[in-house]
Amino acid sequence: MLGILRQKVGAGSSSAMILGQSLQRIRPAASGLRNYASAAKEMTVRDALNSALDEEMSADPKVFLMGEEVGEYQGAYKISKGLLDKYGPERVLDTPITEAGFTGIGVGAAYYGLKPIIEFMTFNFSMQARVPPRSSHSAIDHIINSAAKSNYMSAGQINVPLVFRGPNGAAAGVGAQHSQCYAAWFASCPGLKVLSPYSSEDARGLLKAAIRDPDPVVFLENELLYGESFPVSAEALDSSFCLPIGKAKIEREGKDVTITAFSKMVGYALKAADILAKEGISAEVINLRSIRPLDRATINASVRKTNRLVTVEEGFPQHGVGAEICTSVIEESFGYLDAPVERISGADVPMPYAANLERMAVPQVEDIVRGAKRACYRAVPLAATA
Amino acid sequence: MALWTRKSVNVVNHVVSRVGFLGMINQSSWPHSFYRKHPISDACARNLKNPVTDFVNTPAHFPFRRFESTKAETQSDTLHDFDANQQVLDFPGGKVTFSSELRFISGSPEERVHCYRVLDDNGQIITGSTYVQVNKEVALKMYSDMVTLQMMDTIFYEAQRQGRVSFYLTTVGEEAINIASAAALTIDDLIFPQYREPGVLLWRGFTLQEFANQCFGNKADYGKGRQMPIHYGSNKHNYFTVSSTIATQIPHAVGAAYSLKMDKRDACVVTYFGDGGTSEGDFHAALNFAAVRDAPVIFICRNNGWAISTPTSDQFRSDGVVVRGQAYGIRSIRVDGNDALALYSAVHTARNIAIREHRPILIEALTYRVGHHSTSDDSTKYRPAEEIEWWRLARDPVTRFRKWIESNDWWNAEVESELRNSVRKQMLQAIQVAEKVEKPPIADVFTDVYDVPPSNLVEQEKLLRETIKRYPKDYPSDVPV
Numbered sequence A: 001m002l003g004i005l006r007q008k009v010g011a012g013s014s015s016a017m018i019l020g021q022s023l024q025r026i027r028p029a030a031s032g033l034r035n036y037a038s039a040a041k042e043m044t045v046r047d048a049l050n051s052a053l054d055e056e057m058s059a060d061p062k063v064f065l066m067g068e069e070v071g072e073y074q075g076a077y078k079i080s081k082g083l084l085d086k087y088g089p090e091r092v093l094d095t096p097i098t099e100a101g102f103t104g105i106g107v108g109a110a111y112y113g114l115k116p117i118i119e120f121m122t123f124n125f126s127m128q129a130r131v132p133p134r135s136s137h138s139a140i141d142h143i144i145n146s147a148a149k150s151n152y153m154s155a156g157q158i159n160v161p162l163v164f165r166g167p168n169g170a171a172a173g174v175g176a177q178h179s180q181c182y183a184a185w186f187a188s189c190p191g192l193k194v195l196s197p198y199s200s201e202d203a204r205g206l207l208k209a210a211i212r213d214p215d216p217v218v219f220l221e222n223e224l225l226y227g228e229s230f231p232v233s234a235e236a237l238d239s240s241f242c243l244p245i246g247k248a249k250i251e252r253e254g255k256d257v258t259i260t261a262f263s264k265m266v267g268y269a270l271k272a273a274d275i276l277a278k279e280g281i282s283a284e285v286i287n288l289r290s291i292r293p294l295d296r297a298t299i300n301a302s303v304r305k306t307n308r309l310v311t312v313e314e315g316f317p318q319h320g321v322g323a324e325i326c327t328s329v330i331e332e333s334f335g336y337l338d339a340p341v342e343r344i345s346g347a348d349v350p351m352p353y354a355a356n357l358e359r360m361a362v363p364q365v366e367d368i369v370r371g372a373k374r375a376c377y378r379a380v381p382l383a384a385t386a
Numbered sequence B: 001m002a003l004w005t006r007k008s009v010n011v012v013n014h015v016v017s018r019v020g021f022l023g024m025i026n027q028s029s030w031p032h033s034f035y036r037k038h039p040i041s042d043a044c045a046r047n048l049k050n051p052v053t054d055f056v057n058t059p060a061h062f063p064f065r066r067f068e069s070t071k072a073e074t075q076s077d078t079l080h081d082f083d084a085n086q087q088v089l090d091f092p093g094g095k096v097t098f099s100s101e102l103r104f105i106s107g108s109p110e111e112r113v114h115c116y117r118v119l120d121d122n123g124q125i126i127t128g129s130t131y132v133q134v135n136k137e138v139a140l141k142m143y144s145d146m147v148t149l150q151m152m153d154t155i156f157y158e159a160q161r162q163g164r165v166s167f168y169l170t171t172v173g174e175e176a177i178n179i180a181s182a183a184a185l186t187i188d189d190l191i192f193p194q195y196r197e198p199g200v201l202l203w204r205g206f207t208l209q210e211f212a213n214q215c216f217g218n219k220a221d222y223g224k225g226r227q228m229p230i231h232y233g234s235n236k237h238n239y240f241t242v243s244s245t246i247a248t249q250i251p252h253a254v255g256a257a258y259s260l261k262m263d264k265r266d267a268c269v270v271t272y273f274g275d276g277g278t279s280e281g282d283f284h285a286a287l288n289f290a291a292v293r294d295a296p297v298i299f300i301c302r303n304n305g306w307a308i309s310t311p312t313s314d315q316f317r318s319d320g321v322v323v324r325g326q327a328y329g330i331r332s333i334r335v336d337g338n339d340a341l342a343l344y345s346a347v348h349t350a351r352n353i354a355i356r357e358h359r360p361i362l363i364e365a366l367t368y369r370v371g372h373h374s375t376s377d378d379s380t381k382y383r384p385a386e387e388i389e390w391w392r393l394a395r396d397p398v399t400r401f402r403k404w405i406e407s408n409d410w411w412n413a414e415v416e417s418e419l420r421n422s423v424r425k426q427m428l429q430a431i432q433v434a435e436k437v438e439k440p441p442i443a444d445v446f447t448d449v450y451d452v453p454p455s456n457l458v459e460q461e462k463l464l465r466e467t468i469k470r471y472p473k474d475y476p477s478d479v480p481v
């Protein structure tokens, strides 16, 4: 069973750990997604997150980390490696398996002066939910009903400086209950800030910003990116480095079509842009970085330039991040659009387990390429084929 | 407490030397984490035998328990070295005695956990009771605040019936829990309330005007008119804003206690909740975490028999709430919730333990919700009127306490009527003023969503102001723009 599971999980996934079946770690194979000039220093997303945690914990004694397996085990994904030894068990807390409990406890600690970082083994467990008829009561209850609303309800008397972080979205071979993207859920709630890093620079800069921020931040990582290496500038390696919340990054400039993406999908969008370039289409790729606040200005400015938009996300289509971006563009830049907006998203089904079906259920590079071509009238629109 | 001793004697009597189940367990297949658990501390074990004396005498005990791999190895060895002739198993968590009797622990005890009280029904101190002294000044403030609370409830309740506020909820019958517990604490202790504990705020100096401002949601309300009536909160009084979602305050309290502990502050956290709240997962998570992390927090359960229309018999089958504290390894006590002196003594002692020993305490106060659940409820539909009347009259905590202060010659009918007249005047005045104060301005719709408003909120606010300017007739005139 164990062997089979591990094989299915394939190169590099450590999701098996969450299922409690594998204690052995497999180092992710280096991803062939991107090629970089070898001059710059490289860093994995895991090390970027780990160093950001370390630096912020060292800078501010109020910061502490809490979650399942974060201490002795150093995190299900080794993000908290070395932190227990360095900061001791008072600041790196292994909790009982009670997501609703430690989320609430983290909120209480933030109410009274501490700056907790709550690690979820996956954001799927942030739902840990029993839903009685009147109000959902779970970890997400504490995120939505306590963390997001307390500052407002107390009229600024109780602010909640904390970070909820952990892997979000589809991993590989872990099925429906470990593979959902919650970006749209959290991003629909005022009072929260929602960040989702792609590269190591994003991971460092955004996590540090999240920890320093006075408001509650939901920080959505991606398990499949943890082992991936990215070049990092000297500036990004400095302990003072921090990225602004609410600002998107133009990863690649282009003039024919705008592609928005976040987290792992940024890599796919960049790959799609490479392919499109060979066919003479110049794609601009926007890495959203911040899902709430959403950088409407950057998105709209780009669309006004390219006149075409493709949104990409792994989550479900309905009420998703793409839907929100589409509305924003229709409200602010309708007259600039030369083609219908293309929305690339996960299939509208719970994640299947079988590898072949799983692949079909999440966006692939070729889906983005085709979407961009349709937007540029270089392919037949989907509606016409129906 | 007799119950405890008897049970442990039973267990010892039935010890036999045969080993049964252990042979079936393959030790190497046990998860590593199994050995990480810590043995029950001596102080704790002693307490199991005699909670009452240890309440007063336990030495400060607060080692930070951290797993060390060497210790774990020793423990696993002892499992291997197990001697079949021995009658105990050295197991993570402490020694376990064997028994050859196939016997399940009863789900209900032969006798329910006793209820601590000091004042009898006539307000006289029961001879031989152990309690913490309350001086005249404190006793009179306690009594005055209980009366004030009762009168505030009556008048706000009436105001709701007259349609002047949208909602209200009284504390009638639970005045002693409110006031006596507050009296045993200091202002530095943080309060995480449910919603039936406004008396704690009153004790701390929150004025009738401040209560009225909140209920009327005016500009002077510390919540900027954002929450329904009775959701009080005040930083100045270390009273965290009432949270509507049942039981969420319990883990919050533990988190805050953890924060206090890290700051090494000479204070504890106190959280209140009802019998209904103990059915939420939050209650269990919070108790467990507080126990494991040694958080200085006092859990006060107001077991008032009802959660809206749900009686406690539908809420749990355990002997109330006190036994749950024990199940989580938390020192616990059951107290007569209508006996102000007993509550004062229990909370006072609990506070000392929580702060000196850095550990959680659970107090279950037996009481009764004499009022309807709220102004949206008519409780005569689901409970007999005689039951309500009996608790309202025969077991009224305020009258009982008054009898005690009168028997000390600290109080008489004359001062009583002076107090009542003065409170009534202040209340009517507070309501009149609160009604006249302006409502919160438009800007307050948008502030505090975040520490600093992001651009989309700034835009929304601008848009709203422009719309109001363009269509003034469509907007209420009493909202300051």
Ligand SMILES: Cc1ncc(C[n+]2csc(CCOP(=O)(O)OP(=O)(O)O)c2C)c(N)n1
Residues within 6 Å of the ligand: A132, A134, A135, A137, B196, B244, B245, B246, B273, B274, B275, B276, B277, B278, B302, B304, B306, B307, B308, B369, B373
């Ligand atoms: C999570 C949640 N579920 C349900 C409710 C609805 N509700 C409000 S008060 C209440 C009863 C609570 O009873 P108890 O804890 O015994 O407190 P009491 O009212 O008796 O003081 C319920 C079920 C709620 N506010 N929050």
Ligand SMILES: [Mg+2]
Residues within 6 Å of the ligand: B274, B275, B276, B302, B303, B304, B305, B306, B307, B308, B369
């Ligand atoms: Mg109740």
